[in-house]
Amino acid sequence: MKINRESIHFPSANLLVWYDQEKRDLPWRKTSDPYRIWISEIILQQTRVDQGLPYYHRFLSKFKTVFDLAKATEDEVLKTWEGLGYYSRARNLHFTAKYVVSELNGLFPRDYEGLLALKGVGPYTAAAIGSIAYGLPTAVVDGNVYRVLARFFGIQTSIDETPTQKQIAGLAQEILDKGRPADFNQAVMELGATICTPTGPNCGNCPLRGGCVAVQTNNQACLPIRSKKIKVRTRYFYYLVLFYKGETQVRRRPAGDIWQGLYEFPLIESDASLSDEEILIACNLNSDDVVKSVSDEYVHILSHQRIIARFILVERKKLKNSNYITSAVNKLSSFAFPRLINRYLEKQNFVID
């Protein structure tokens, strides 16, 4: 079945009526302050509303203006971001705040190109800030847009391929309601998040169902088409929990790898599983170190990585490696992998004061 996409009418009016009635009550929809819009868009990159919402409140209560953010230290920013992931977003946020204050007098660029030039702001975020804060007629293209438009227009090529991505971006710009770009952009995303969901879309309540090719051909479950598979890398982490005079030793993770600059217990990393004996040899402990326990495996699944961690609890009699920082965990800046670390610490009944 061949479909002439030029002949398909996209019912923008239906979508906007639906959005006006059904949109969620979200804090960044009550402001046109570009600073707040910017913060919300960075937080929401690859992040669900439910997950990002508490961080939005925390971040803005701590850094109320771009000047406050520019004045903060990077450690303060990272600590506020702790647990949200993709930490380069936080570093870029801080960098851009300093840039906007020092070079732009604290005023955000008002056009798409200027926004796009900001570190951490790509095509999606520039279009989002431009339309939401300034009413610019620039269509956003995100995962929701790919899904909603691939279904509505019945696009049978993979959204992982550049030509399809360009096609959808072009369609999004064509159908954009130039009178209400902010609402239209958010309406498509809202529809993708609440009705036109990846699995089990609620087509019966969809304002686009009348013209949707996927509905007409009962193809919702097959669209959009993806061609790339996620490959998972397995890594073995052997954390050394070195107690010295009641405190633990930590270090910062190096640049060029996951969680760069965040704090963690010193660790031995391996691509293969190590035996208990191999672990102790690799730890390079000496007679001043008393091994109290070696934990079972903690398996932690990330999107692209499977981390298998074990903890080696050591009572240290002498301070050996001065590169490590001796401190209680929560006095530090953002800690890498907090969820797994806390699972271990809680099981050991360690109190983090």
Add this chain to the structure above:
DNA sequence: CATTCGTGGCT
């Protein structure tokens, strides 16, 4: 252009 960068929720 392919890969990397987190975390959490869902099926």
Add this chain to the structure above:
DNA sequence: TAGCCAAGAAT
């Protein structure tokens, strides 16, 4: 449950 996915950007 193991994979998939989310208001993407940088390299």
